[in-house]
Amino acid sequence: MPLKRPSRSSQISPSTAIKTLLLGAAIAFPYLTDARLYMVAAIDVFIMAAFAMSYDLLLGFTGIVSFGHALFFGLGAYLVAIVMKSSGASWLPFLAAVLLTVVLAVGLAGLIGVLSLRVRDVYFAMVTLAFGELFAIGVEKWRTVTGGSDGFNFRLPEFLIDKNHVYFLSLFFMLASLLILRRFVNSPVGRVLLAIRENEPRAQALGYNTLHYKQISILVSGTVASLAGVMWAVAHRFVSTELPSLNRTIDALLMTIIGGTGTLYGGIVGSLTMRVIHDVLSGFSSSHIIFNRWLLIFGLIYILIVLFFPAGIIGSAAKMIGRWKERHPQIS
Amino acid sequence: MSSMLKVEDLHAFIGQFHILHGVNLGITTGSIAVILGRNGAGKTTTLRSIMGLVPKLEGSITFDGKELIGLTPEIIARLGIGYVPEDQAVFSSLTVAENLRLVARNKEARAREEMVLELFPDLKVAWTKKGKALSGGQKQMLAIGRALINPNRLLLIDEPSKGLAPVVIEKVIQAVSKLKDHTTVILVEQNYLVASHLGESYHLLDNGRTVHTGTMEELRQNDDLRKRYLAVG
Amino acid sequence: MSIVITLMLNGLANGMLIFLIAIGVSVIFGLMGIMNFAHGALFMWGAYAGVTTYLATGSFLLGIAASGIVSALWGLAMERLTLRQVYGNHLAQILVTMGALLVLTEAVKAIWGPNIITVGTPTVLRGGWEVGGVIFLRYKLLTIGIGLGIFAGLQFLLNRTRLGMMIRAGVENPEMVRALGIRIRLVFSLVFALGAAVAGISGMILAVGQGAFGPDIGLSNQLLAFIVVVVGGLGSVTGTLIGAVLVGVTTSFMAYFLPDLAMAVNVGLMALLLLVRPQGLFSN
Numbered sequence: 001m002p003l004k005r006p007s008r009s010s011q012i013s014p015s016t017a018i019k020t021l022l023l024g025a026a027i028a029f030p031y032l033t034d035a036r037l038y039m040v041a042a043i044d045v046f047i048m049a050a051f052a053m054s055y056d057l058l059l060g061f062t063g064i065v066s067f068g069h070a071l072f073f074g075l076g077a078y079l080v081a082i083v084m085k086s087s088g089a090s091w092l093p094f095l096a097a098v099l100l101t102v103v104l105a106v107g108l109a110g111l112i113g114v115l116s117l118r119v120r121d122v123y124f125a126m127v128t129l130a131f132g133e134l135f136a137i138g139v140e141k142w143r144t145v146t147g148g149s150d151g152f153n154f155r156l157p158e159f160l161i162d163k164n165h166v167y168f169l170s171l172f173f174m175l176a177s178l179l180i181l182r183r184f185v186n187s188p189v190g191r192v193l194l195a196i197r198e199n200e201p202r203a204q205a206l207g208y209n210t211l212h213y214k215q216i217s218i219l220v221s222g223t224v225a226s227l228a229g230v231m232w233a234v235a236h237r238f239v240s241t242e243l244p245s246l247n248r249t250i251d252a253l254l255m256t257i258i259g260g261t262g263t264l265y266g267g268i269v270g271s272l273t274m275r276v277i278h279d280v281l282s283g284f285s286s287s288h289i290i291f292n293r294w295l296l297i298f299g300l301i302y303i304l305i306v307l308f309f310p311a312g313i314i315g316s317a318a319k320m321i322g323r324w325k326e327r328h329p330q331i332s
Numbered sequence: 333m334s335s336m337l338k339v340e341d342l343h344a345f346i347g348q349f350h351i352l353h354g355v356n357l358g359i360t361t362g363s364i365a366v367i368l369g370r371n372g373a374g375k376t377t378t379l380r381s382i383m384g385l386v387p388k389l390e391g392s393i394t395f396d397g398k399e400l401i402g403l404t405p406e407i408i409a410r411l412g413i414g415y416v417p418e419d420q421a422v423f424s425s426l427t428v429a430e431n432l433r434l435v436a437r438n439k440e441a442r443a444r445e446e447m448v449l450e451l452f453p454d455l456k457v458a459w460t461k462k463g464k465a466l467s468g469g470q471k472q473m474l475a476i477g478r479a480l481i482n483p484n485r486l487l488l489i490d491e492p493s494k495g496l497a498p499v500v501i502e503k504v505i506q507a508v509s510k511l512k513d514h515t516t517v518i519l520v521e522q523n524y525l526v527a528s529h530l531g532e533s534y535h536l537l538d539n540g541r542t543v544h545t546g547t548m549e550e551l552r553q554n555d556d557l558r559k560r561y562l563a564v565g
Numbered sequence: 566m567s568i569v570i571t572l573m574l575n576g577l578a579n580g581m582l583i584f585l586i587a588i589g590v591s592v593i594f595g596l597m598g599i600m601n602f603a604h605g606a607l608f609m610w611g612a613y614a615g616v617t618t619y620l621a622t623g624s625f626l627l628g629i630a631a632s633g634i635v636s637a638l639w640g641l642a643m644e645r646l647t648l649r650q651v652y653g654n655h656l657a658q659i660l661v662t663m664g665a666l667l668v669l670t671e672a673v674k675a676i677w678g679p680n681i682i683t684v685g686t687p688t689v690l691r692g693g694w695e696v697g698g699v700i701f702l703r704y705k706l707l708t709i710g711i712g713l714g715i716f717a718g719l720q721f722l723l724n725r726t727r728l729g730m731m732i733r734a735g736v737e738n739p740e741m742v743r744a745l746g747i748r749i750r751l752v753f754s755l756v757f758a759l760g761a762a763v764a765g766i767s768g769m770i771l772a773v774g775q776g777a778f779g780p781d782i783g784l785s786n787q788l789l790a791f792i793v794v795v796v797g798g799l800g801s802v803t804g805t806l807i808g809a810v811l812v813g814v815t816t817s818f819m820a821y822f823l824p825d826l827a828m829a830v831n832v833g834l835m836a837l838l839l840l841v842r843p844q845g846l847f848s849n
């Protein structure tokens with residue numbers, strides 16, 4: 001092979017190099033000249049990536065499907081929004097709202113788990129759908145507090161209004177979620193979760209109370225998702241019924257599947273991919289109305305991926321690299 | 333004489349377990365062949381493999397010269413193989429009549445109901461009972477009768493005497509011995525007495541392999557073999 | 566008192582419609598182990614295709630026929646093109662049906678637009694009678710009649726035909742059904758198409774009954790169907806009927822007294838059942 005062997009002395013693997021490069025690019029991004037235009041999109045990508053990663057914890061690492069994940073997202077967003085609206089733009093109520101979000105998310109996740117996990121796995125999907133929709137309906141109907149489907153604006157502490165601050169906070173939030181979730185899936189609990197996903201009866205036969213482990217996974221996932229909702233509220237200073245809707249859950253589902261389940265990074269890749277494709281398709285919407293229905297296109301892609309490329313982008317890429325390495329063993 | 337069913341070097345895999353490691357069978361038309369072997373020897377898995385119910389198989393299974401591996405259970409059944417599983421799998425929410433009519437593929441099969449009821453008069457008595465209300469013996473007769481409704485040329489019967497009282501076993505033996513006029517039979521049996529009553533030839537399985545084959549007469553005379561693999565004297 | 570009876574009648578009519586959606590969910594799950602999260606979309610397609618046909622031709626009956634046929638075709642396509650690839654893989658099944666919900670819903674929006682469609686009841690079906698303060702609306706009575714008729718038809722199909730035997734046997738032990746030479750895949754397709762057709766017809770009846778509907782008609786009714794199925798017990802026809810009537814009547818009373826909390830009460834009912842009897846009222 002004419003290809004040169006990469007030097008090993010540097011001790012930096014290609015993947016570390018890529019990650020460092022991407023992180024550097026993300027940090028430098030706000031200082032680029034045209035960045036303002038894309039700043040909002042980038043913030044959304046970060047927050048949704050964290051949301052999608054919390055979804056991957058359930059789908060990819062525990063093997064259960066939630067159709068009510070947006071409940072947690074909406075919970076975090078609305079709690080912060082409601083508290084800030086009624087208290088004014090100071091830090092104390094903000095932090096209290098964040099704390100309350102975590103407490104409520106844990107409580108709700110626990111309740112959903114208790115109700116749905118005992119029977120069959122598919123009940124989790126049904127019960128989460130029911131609770132998610134109930135929450136969404138509640139938010140819409142409780143107009144005096146939530147403003148109904150119009151939503152409402154609110155104010156935040158000065159620091160959180162600067163777009164650069166929000167940008168770095170979202171980036172930090174995404175990376176922190178990634179690290180925490182990765183730590184979690186690599187922990188002893190995470191290993192049991194993987195064993196459950198692979199073969200639940202066997203995990204039970206080994207003496208694990210699989211219900212408890214799934215429950216923990218739901219709690220962690222719900223908490224991260226609710227914090228993603230907090231971040232979204234901070235970034236937009238506006239909440240509306242679209243946040244707790246089924247479509248938001250479907251976004252996370254699409255991102256996770258398209259990016260690749262059971263990888264965590266898939267959430268980031270999926271979030272970025274969807275946003276880019278969405279913005280490109282919306283650009284075409286004047287030429288043909290089908291581009292207005294971009295979810296139709298995503299839905300079809302999603303079905304094809306589930307049927308034929310269950311590994312998603314990250315997984316398929318990893319497989320391709322693996323095969324390439326096999327064929328070229330002399331290159332590290 | 334030619335073999336109706338031929339199994340050659342059959343390997344079966346369930347999940348990550350390698351269950352059969354080389355099963356060989358040759359079944360002659362019009363006979364009752366018995367598969368013998370200890371608990372866990374692979375008898376049930378062998379029958380399930382023939383029916384196409386084991387997803388991963390290697391080797392060869394031919395029925396009238398046609399390769400069965402790779403075919404679905406419904407196609408294999410339609411080639412003329414009837415299956416009576418170990419747990420009988422009588423449909424508990426269906427009546428005796430429905431259990432039989434469910435499988436009748438055409439008018440000709442409907443007409444065979446008479447023949448089945450002649451063979452198993454007990455079923456006539458229980459005609460409108462639900463499957464779950466039947467006794468163990470009745471379930472066994474129903475399961476065998478159900479496999480006879482279509483004009484199958486080969487019947488796979490898995491331990492029909494299991495869990496039955498001696499009187500009932502007697503009935504089952506009588507019934508199975510009468511099957512010979514209708515069809516070829518492969519009978520899995522742990523109960524050596526039942527096996528030796530019914531079988532003409534035997535295939536002895538151990539640890540997922542065929543370890544011995546011969547006529548029932550040979551087995552009767554081979555005390556050593558019986559002691560070693562069947563724990564009977 | 567008369568208001569109670571009127572509300573009961575309304576609830577019964579609601580319940581029959583919910584039954585028609587839920588029965589497909591229940592039987593498909595019982596037979597194939599698939600929870601069809603796209604069932605609400607099949608229902609919605611029935612509403613759109615049926616109402617469109619009805620508005621174009623002026624014939625309510627043609628509308629009903631179109632709703633059943635179009636939904637059946639979508640159900641068949643869904644089963645053949647997607648679910649068939651992932652039999653036995655529960656996770657992939659859930660994911661695929663949710664994808665189908667998304668695609669079918671977006672397709673409706675692409676064709677008919679996202680806005681509310683209004684439709685009038687055929688003249689002969691308008692109005693009703695008042696007897697001792699109780700109001701008998703023709704359309705509600707028709708709804709109850711059609712619901713009972715389809716229920717009876719399904720009972721006949723399940724208990725008196727060979728297809729019904731295959732379905733009942735398949736619910737118990739699909740592997741053995743195959744080993745007896747029955748082409749269970751064909752049975753699966755038929756059941757899927759039938760469940761979709763029944764859901765589609767109820768979509769049409771509900772849409773015309775409401776007089777106005779939009780693309781959210783699918784999800785909200787699917788949710789009710791799921792609640793019914795959890796309450797009644799998966800795979801049980803009688804359980805589904807009773808669960809549906811229960812949810813229908815509850816919804817009808819709530820809609821009169823406390824409309825904002827209707828869904829909360831239904832979800833609460835489901836939660837309660839999951840706590841005290843997670844296998845459902847009528848599961849065996």
Ligand SMILES: Nc1ncnc2c1ncn2[C@@H]1O[C@H](COP(=O)(O)OP(=O)(O)O)[C@@H](O)[C@H]1O
Nearest residue numbers: 346349351369370371372373374375376377378
């Ligand atoms: N589904 C399965 N998963 C794992 N092992 C199995 C399974 N079915 C059978 N086995 C194993 O395969 C071996 C043969 O089983 P079987 O064919 O039922 O034996 P037999 O009918 O002769 O008693 C046994 O050791 C059994 O434990």
Ligand SMILES: [Mg+2]
Nearest residue numbers: 375376377418
């Ligand atoms: Mg056995």
